[in-house]
Amino acid sequence: MITLIMGAIAVTLALVSAILIVNEKDVLKAIVLAGVESVFFAIALAIFLAPDLLIAYIAIGLGLNSLLFIYALKRGERYEEE
Amino acid sequence: MIDWILFYIGLALTLLGGVMDLIASIGFFRFKDFYMRLHAATIGAIGGGFYPLIGLALIALSLDLDIYIKAYISGVCVIAAALIALTAPAGSHILARATHRSGEVVPKVVVDRIKEDMDKGDGEQ
Amino acid sequence: MVSYSVLEGVLPLLFGLFTLAMIIYSLRVFTSKSVSDMVLAVDALTIDLIIIFVLIGLYYKSPYLLIGVIPLAAWILILDIVVSRYLSKGDRK
Numbered sequence: 001m002i003t004l005i006m007g008a009i010a011v012t013l014a015l016v017s018a019i020l021i022v023n024e025k026d027v028l029k030a031i032v033l034a035g036v037e038s039v040f041f042a043i044a045l046a047i048f049l050a051p052d053l054l055i056a057y058i059a060i061g062l063g064l065n066s067l068l069f070i071y072a073l074k075r076g077e078r079y080e081e082e
Numbered sequence: 083m084i085d086w087i088l089f090y091i092g093l094a095l096t097l098l099g100g101v102m103d104l105i106a107s108i109g110f111f112r113f114k115d116f117y118m119r120l121h122a123a124t125i126g127a128i129g130g131g132f133y134p135l136i137g138l139a140l141i142a143l144s145l146d147l148d149i150y151i152k153a154y155i156s157g158v159c160v161i162a163a164a165l166i167a168l169t170a171p172a173g174s175h176i177l178a179r180a181t182h183r184s185g186e187v188v189p190k191v192v193v194d195r196i197k198e199d200m201d202k203g204d205g206e207q
Numbered sequence: 208m209v210s211y212s213v214l215e216g217v218l219p220l221l222f223g224l225f226t227l228a229m230i231i232y233s234l235r236v237f238t239s240k241s242v243s244d245m246v247l248a249v250d251a252l253t254i255d256l257i258i259i260f261v262l263i264g265l266y267y268k269s270p271y272l273l274i275g276v277i278p279l280a281a282w283i284l285i286l287d288i289v290v291s292r293y294l295s296k297g298d299r300k
Contacts, residue, residue: 002219003266006226006259013233020237028242028293032249035286036236039256042275046263051271058275062282070289074296089209093217100224103255107231110251116244126251130228134258138265146208147268154270155261158277162257165280173250173287180291181243 007047014040025080031069035062085144092144095137103130116187120174127170135163214265221262229255246290250283 017037024030038061045054106126113119139159142152181187182196232252239245257279264272 002222003263006222009226009230013230016237017233026242028290029245032242032245032286032290033236035282036233036249036252039253039279043256043259043263046260046272046275049267049269049272051274054272054275055278058278058282063278063285066286067289070293074293085209089213096221097224099258100221100228103225103228104231106251107228107235110232110235110248116241116247119244119247123247123251126232127254130251131254131257135261138258138261141214142265144209145211145214147211151268151270155264155273158270158273159261162261162276162280165277166254166257166283169280169284170250170254173284174247176291177243177246177287180294184294186243186294187241 003047007044010040010043010047014044027073027076027078027080028070031066031073034069035066038062038065088140088144092137092140096134096141099130099132099134099137102126102133106130115190116181117178117189120178123174124171127166127174131166131170132163135159135166139163211268218262218266222259225255225259225262229259242290243294246286249286253279253283 014037017033017040021030021033021037024033038057041061042054042057045051045057102125106122106129109122109125110119113122136159139156142155142159145152182189183200229252232248232255235248236245236252239248257276260276260279261273264270
């Protein structure tokens with residue numbers, strides 16, 4: 001019961017961060033927020049007893065995603081324009 | 083007897099860590115500047131991460147589960163605690179240095195000697 | 208040997224403490240002004256989530272759920288280094 005409440009809170013925070021990513025004008029902030037969203041989904045996957053999906057989310061969604069996107073951002077513009 | 087002592091020491095460490103974590107999270111809102119929030123981040127890293135992991139390792143050693151479950155959980159806790167104690171202060175130090183150098187957050191101070199030296203060109207190497 | 212039911216009575220209190228800290232940390236992440244502030248809050252949030260992972264592993268008595276703890280602890284330093292390198296390179300150009 002207590003873990004189900006915690007899973008509901010984690011998925012709600014993931015939804016909030018997904019909405020914030022769409023409206024964000026600073027791309028560096030959006031990359032960091034995408035990592036935070038993956039962490040909250042990893043919490044929900046741990047509560048539903050899926051360790052194989054959890055290690056994929058942490059290795060790809062956190063490590064590889066942030067490294068590749070920030071490396072690509074070095075050759076681009078940081079702030080989006082209207 | 084020794085397992086009850088281990089259990090209560092671990093429980094006290096974990097409860098202390100939870101309270102310190104709450105204090106650090108409130109401190110992130112109470113401090114005004116980025117450079118002031120580094121103090122709250124230290125409380126959250128060492129008080130809210132290192133102590134509860136050591137406490138949970140002691141708790142897992144004292145339960146009546148199978149031996150491989152206990153050894154796995156407490157070993158992972160000790161390794162994660164060592165990683166946090168080594169990397170969290172270094173990480174926040176690197177971040178503060180890069181923030182001050184790049185001018186992302188300008189500190190509200192009376193005098194800033196590092197900035198004067200960087201303008202003269204002494205602090206570049 | 209301490210019986211598991213003793214720990215089972217204390218676990219909801221620990222879950223409540225660390226979940227409350229998680230909510231306040233994530234509010235700080237969502238409402239931050241500059242990117243350094245956000246990365247600093249993400250560090251503290253990740254350390255809080257490591258302890259929640261260990262508590263979930265103790266709740267289900269399953270050691271396989273702890274497979275993500277050590278990569279998560281290593282990600283703190285990686286994110287700090289990558290963002291700091293980006294910030295200092297952006298100044299020099």
